[in-house]
Amino acid sequence: MFWQSLDAFLTRIRPRREALSLGLDGLMIFLAWQATYLFRLGFERWISARPSYDGWVIAGLVALYLLSLWLFKVPKGMWRFSGFGEVQRVTLACAAAGIVGAVIILMAQLQAVPRAVLALHPVFSIIGLAMMRLAYRMLYEHLRARINGRATETHRALILGAGQAGRLLVAGIQHQGWTVVGWLDDDQAKQDSRVAGIPVLGSLSEVERFAELHGITHIIVAMPSADVSKRRQVLDLAGKTGLPVLTVPSSAELMAGSKVDQLRDIQPEDLLGREPVQLDEAGISECLNDKVVLITGAGGSIGSELCRQVARYGPSRIVLYEMSEFALYTIEQELSEKFPRIPLVRLVGDVKDLEHLRYTFSKYKPQIVFHAAAYKHVPLMEVDNAWACLRNNTLGTLHACTAAAEHGVERFVLISTDKAVNPTNVMGATKRAAELVISHMASQGHSTKFMAVRFGNVLGSSGSVIPKFKEQIAKGGPVTVTHPDITRYFMTIPEAARLVVQAAVIGESGQVLILDMGEPVKILDLARDMIRLAGRDSANIRIEFSGLRPGEKLFEELLADSDSTVPTGIARLRIACLAQQSDEVERLLGLLELAKSSLASQNKLVHEELARVGLGYLWAKGAA
Incomplete structure (x- = not known):
C-alpha cells in the first residue's frame, strides 16, 4: 500500500x-x-x-x-x-x-x-x-x-477515454510491462478523480502537454463506442504528440470476437471509416438463408470478405471458385474454422473456362452468384497484359453470366469499379465492358437478375496503396506518392462486402448500383497521417513523388457526366441511370468472340478495339 x-x-x-x-x-x-x-x-x-x-x-x-x-x-x-x-x-x-x-x-x-x-x-x-x-x-x-515486479518501464502509456473499455484494458495490460500513467477524458464528472486507481489528469485536448510532462512512450485510444467523427478527432489529437498511437478494437471488432486488451496499431480505416451502414438484415437473410451461393474470385480481397459476410446468413452451401490454389486454401481454412456447419465446395477454376463453369453450375446449382474474379492492378494490365485483362475481366464475366442464365440462377452480381467510369486504362475499360455484358444479358429475357455494383478503392485490399505505405514506413521510407494532388475514394473491405450483399437483395436486372464512397481522400494527406500515427517523423521519413503511372487518373469518378442516380431504401446505395449505348454491345460481343483466342500477341489490338467500341477510352483520341 x-x-x-x-x-x-x-x-x-x-x-x-x-x-x-x-x-x-x-x-x-x-x-x-x-x-x-x-x-x-x-x-x-x-x-x-x-x-x-x-x-x-x-x-x-x-x-x-x-x-x-x-x-x-x-x-x-x-x-x-x-x-x-x-x-x-x-x-x-x-x-x-x-x-x-x-x-x-x-x-x-x-x-x-x-x-x-x-x-x-x-x-x-x-x-x-x-x-x-x-x-x-x-x-x-x-x-x-x-x-x-520489474524495475524498468518498457511502456509508459496515457489512455484516452476513461470508460468501461479503458478499465478492462488496464486490467489486461498492467502486468504485461505497461505502466499506465493516467487517463484523459472530457467528462467533467471524472476530472480530478481516480479510475481503477489511476488518476484522471485532464481533458483529451491536453494530450500533448501530459505526454511531454510524464515521459509517455505510447498513447492508447480506448473509445470503441465513440462515433466515427469523435474517434477521428481523438486520433488526430493523439497523432500530434509524435508518439506511437495504439487503440483497442472498434465496437464492430469487439462484436466479431476481439478482446478489449488486444491493442493494435492505428489502421487507415480508423481515419477514413464512416458510420456503420444500417442494412436490411431480414431481407438479406431471406435472400441468402438456405441458398447455394457461388463466389468467383473467392480468395481475393473482396471475394474472401464476401464469403465471410455470406456465411453469417446461413447459406446451405458456399461454392468457392478461385484460380489461385493458395488463396482458395486460405479462405477455405478460415471458413471451416469460423463456420464449421456450412458445407464448402472448393474449386480451382478459371472464369475463362466456359465448359468448367457450365459443369460447376450444373452440378452444384447455385442460386446466388457474386462475380468478384478480376485482374485489377492498373499499371500491370496496361500494356503487356492487356489481352489477359480483357479475357479475364470481360470474357470471364460473359462466361459466368452465360452459365448462370443457362442454369436458372436467381441473382448474378458483378463487382465493378469506379475505374469503369470514363476509363483511361485497360483495366477500367474491361470492367466497363463487363458492365455492358451485364446490361446485355439483362435484356435477353433470362429469368436470372443480372446487376453490377460499382465502388472505389478498398482499404487494405491486395495491391492497394495502404499495404505499400505500411511496408515503406516500416523500412524507414521513402514513402512514394504518384502525384501531390491525386485523390481516391476509399471504403473498408467489410463495408464494401456488406453493401454488395445488400445490393444483391434490392437490385433489379440490368441495374448498376453505386456505393456511396463519401468524400475523396487526398493520398498525400493519407501518407502523412500514416507516418505520424506510426510515431515517426515526416522529417525522417520523406515523401517522394514518382509521377502518374500509365493509365492512372488524378481523380476517380463514380458516375459519367451523362449518368445520374436515384436513391434506394439503403442510405449508402444508389441506382445508376446509365446513358444508353446501343451500338457498343454488338461491337463488344464481336471483340469477345475474338478474345476467345488466347494469343498474347493481341495486346495492341485490345487497345484499338476497346477504343473502337467507344468506351470513352483515351486511345480513341490517338493517345496510344
Whole structure:
C-alpha cells in the first residue's frame, strides 16, 4: 500500500516537476556551499570564520546557479531516467556558474571568501545534484519493481477515454510491462478523480502537454463506442504528440470476437471509416438463408470478405471458385474454422473456362452468384497484359453470366469499379465492358437478375496503396506518392462486402448500383497521417513523388457526366441511370468472340478495339 501511495503522490506532483527541480537544486547548491566551508575550515571555524556578507554571497550564487541550470535546460530532465547525459548537463551548468561566480566575487574584492571554497563549490554542487538525481532514479525503479515486479518501464502509456473499455484494458495490460500513467477524458464528472486507481489528469485536448510532462512512450485510444467523427478527432489529437498511437478494437471488432486488451496499431480505416451502414438484415437473410451461393474470385480481397459476410446468413452451401490454389486454401481454412456447419465446395477454376463453369453450375446449382474474379492492378494490365485483362475481366464475366442464365440462377452480381467510369486504362475499360455484358444479358429475357455494383478503392485490399505505405514506413521510407494532388475514394473491405450483399437483395436486372464512397481522400494527406500515427517523423521519413503511372487518373469518378442516380431504401446505395449505348454491345460481343483466342500477341489490338467500341477510352483520341 505504501508503494502505491508513493507512486500516486509522485504522479500528482509531476505537473510541477520543473519548479520542484529548481527548488531542490537551489537547496542542494546551498548545502554544497556549507559542505565546502566545512571541508576547507573544519568544524571549529566553518561558521565563525565566515565574513558578515556571506549570506548575500550564497544568495547570489544560488540565483546564478539556478539561472545556469535553467539555461542548460536541466530542470526539463526527468529524474527517473537520469544517466550520463543528465550528469553532463549538470556538470556544464555548474562549471559555468562556478566560473562566473568566482570572477564576480574576485572583481568585487570580497577577500574574506576563501579561494579554495570558490574552487571547490562547483565540484560539491555537481556531486550533490548528480547524487540527488541518481538516488531518485534508484527509488523510482525500486518502486516500480514493488508494484509491477520489474524495475524498468518498457511502456509508459496515457489512455484516452476513461470508460468501461479503458478499465478492462488496464486490467489486461498492467502486468504485461505497461505502466499506465493516467487517463484523459472530457467528462467533467471524472476530472480530478481516480479510475481503477489511476488518476484522471485532464481533458483529451491536453494530450500533448501530459505526454511531454510524464515521459509517455505510447498513447492508447480506448473509445470503441465513440462515433466515427469523435474517434477521428481523438486520433488526430493523439497523432500530434509524435508518439506511437495504439487503440483497442472498434465496437464492430469487439462484436466479431476481439478482446478489449488486444491493442493494435492505428489502421487507415480508423481515419477514413464512416458510420456503420444500417442494412436490411431480414431481407438479406431471406435472400441468402438456405441458398447455394457461388463466389468467383473467392480468395481475393473482396471475394474472401464476401464469403465471410455470406456465411453469417446461413447459406446451405458456399461454392468457392478461385484460380489461385493458395488463396482458395486460405479462405477455405478460415471458413471451416469460423463456420464449421456450412458445407464448402472448393474449386480451382478459371472464369475463362466456359465448359468448367457450365459443369460447376450444373452440378452444384447455385442460386446466388457474386462475380468478384478480376485482374485489377492498373499499371500491370496496361500494356503487356492487356489481352489477359480483357479475357479475364470481360470474357470471364460473359462466361459466368452465360452459365448462370443457362442454369436458372436467381441473382448474378458483378463487382465493378469506379475505374469503369470514363476509363483511361485497360483495366477500367474491361470492367466497363463487363458492365455492358451485364446490361446485355439483362435484356435477353433470362429469368436470372443480372446487376453490377460499382465502388472505389478498398482499404487494405491486395495491391492497394495502404499495404505499400505500411511496408515503406516500416523500412524507414521513402514513402512514394504518384502525384501531390491525386485523390481516391476509399471504403473498408467489410463495408464494401456488406453493401454488395445488400445490393444483391434490392437490385433489379440490368441495374448498376453505386456505393456511396463519401468524400475523396487526398493520398498525400493519407501518407502523412500514416507516418505520424506510426510515431515517426515526416522529417525522417520523406515523401517522394514518382509521377502518374500509365493509365492512372488524378481523380476517380463514380458516375459519367451523362449518368445520374436515384436513391434506394439503403442510405449508402444508389441506382445508376446509365446513358444508353446501343451500338457498343454488338461491337463488344464481336471483340469477345475474338478474345476467345488466347494469343498474347493481341495486346495492341485490345487497345484499338476497346477504343473502337467507344468506351470513352483515351486511345480513341490517338493517345496510344
